[in-house]
Amino acid sequence: xxxxxxxxxxxxxxxxxxxxxxxxxxxxxxxxxxxxxxxxxxxxxxxxxxxxxxxxxxxxxxxxxxxxxxxxxxxxxxxxxxxxxxxxxxxxxxxxxxxxxxxxxxxxxxxxxxxxxxxxxxxxxxxxxxxxxxxxxxxxxxxxxxxxxxxxxxxxxxxxxxxxxxxxxxxxxxxxxxxxxxxxxxxxxxxxxxxxxxxxxxxxxxxxxxxxxxxxxxxxxxxxxxxxxxxxxxxxxxxxxxxxxxxxxxxxxxxxx
Numbered sequence: 578x579x580x581x582x583x584x585x586x587x588x589x590x591x592x593x594x595x596x597x598x599x600x601x602x603x604x605x606x607x608x609x610x611x612x613x614x615x616x617x618x619x620x621x622x623x624x625x626x627x628x629x630x631x632x633x634x635x636x637x638x639x640x641x642x643x644x645x646x647x648x649x650x651x652x653x654x655x656x657x658x659x660x661x662x663x664x665x666x667x668x669x670x671x672x673x674x675x676x677x678x679x680x681x682x683x684x685x686x687x688x689x690x691x692x693x694x695x696x697x698x699x700x701x702x703x704x705x706x707x708x709x710x711x712x713x714x715x716x717x718x719x720x721x722x723x724x725x726x727x728x729x730x731x732x733x734x735x736x737x738x739x740x741x742x743x744x745x746x747x748x749x750x751x752x753x754x755x756x757x758x759x760x761x762x763x764x765x766x767x768x769x770x771x772x773x774x775x776x777x778x779x780x781x782x783x784x785x786x787x788x789x790x791x792x793x794x795x796x797x798x799x800x801x802x803x804x805x806x807x808x809x810x811x812x813x814x815x816x817x818x819x820x821x822x823x824x825x826x827x828x829x830x831x832x833x834x
Contacts, residue, residue, distance in 0.1 A: 700766070701789050702744045702830035705773060705809050706732045706796065711834065712806060715822050728820040729772065729810030734796035736805040740773055742787040744830065749815060751779050751793075757808065758800025761793045762815060769826070770815050774808035775799050 713731035734740070746765040754760035757774035761781060764770055777797025781787060798805045811826035812819040827834045 699745045699788060702827060702832045703741065703790050704732070704827070704832060704834060705740055705743050705771075706734045706738055706807050707741075709733050709738075709807075711824065715824060728817070729774075729808050730823045732807040732809055734805060734807045736777055736795075736797050738796040738805075738807075739792050740776060740794045740796050740807055741790045742793050743771055743809075743827065743832070744789050746771070746787055748781045748783050748785045748787060748793070751782050751785075754800065756801035758802060759794065759797065760800075763787060763793075764815065769821075770812040770819075772808075772810040772812065774810070775802045775806065777805075 709732040711730045712733045713727055715727060715730050717727040719727065742763055744765050744767075746763040748761060749764050749770070750760070750762035752759065754762075754774065757772070759776040759779050760772060760774040761776065761779055762770060762772045773793060775796070775798055776794040777799060779794045781793045787793060796805055796807045802808075809823050811821050811823040813821060824834050
């Protein structure tokens with residue numbers, strides 16, 4: 578008995594027919610502009626293999642965005658580090674500048690103070706014999722002096738006592754002075770003159786600059802003298818006869834005598 582293949586409406590489609598239909602569906606979806614992400618797995622399944630991951634461009638876009646964010650964050654961090662480094666460098670430079678200004682100000686102040694101290698020292702006056710006193714006053718009368726009166730003052734001083742310049746000036750005479758014995762005459766910085774007589778020795782020379790308190794000789798009893806002492810005169814001019822009161826002169830320069 579012969580049998581015939583059923584061809585009725587309940588007959589299922591063949592495998593080849595199903596493949597063709599699936600392919601047609603994928604083509605139709607692709608034609609309408611829809612990416613075939615759903616069809617590809619079906620085809621892969623139909624072929625009996627694992628469904629591949631379709632590269633739709635979305636994964637690449639996400640990866641690019643992530644990389645861009647990382648690069649942007651790194652650039653921001655580098656900019657912040659650069660800004661912090663620049664701010665720190667600026668602060669250090671400013672601190673250095675201020676420190677240098679403080680050092681310069683302190684140095685300038687010290688130099689000004691030193692100059693002022695030197696100026697005061699050079700314009701200061703002192704006694705010609707430290708700790709001494711007047712033993713014979715100015716204008717005292719006696720036949721011992723050719724003028725009939727004392728043209729200076731005598732300071733008590735033992736032989737060999739240090740004698741100093743009473744102020745800053747220039748030595749205009751140093752050596753033997755007749756009745757004054759060994760003497761020194763100094764032109765003072767204010768234009769007046771001082772004289773130191775009866776010295777046992779002289780330690781300066783004409784033309785030499787002297788400062789207040791500088792030793793110019795040693796007290797003695799040379800010339801017209803009755804004993805060791807210092808004869809001191811103040812004058813308006815270099816020559817004899819221009820004398821002024823030595824005590825008033827010293828006091829006018831702040832020296833108590």
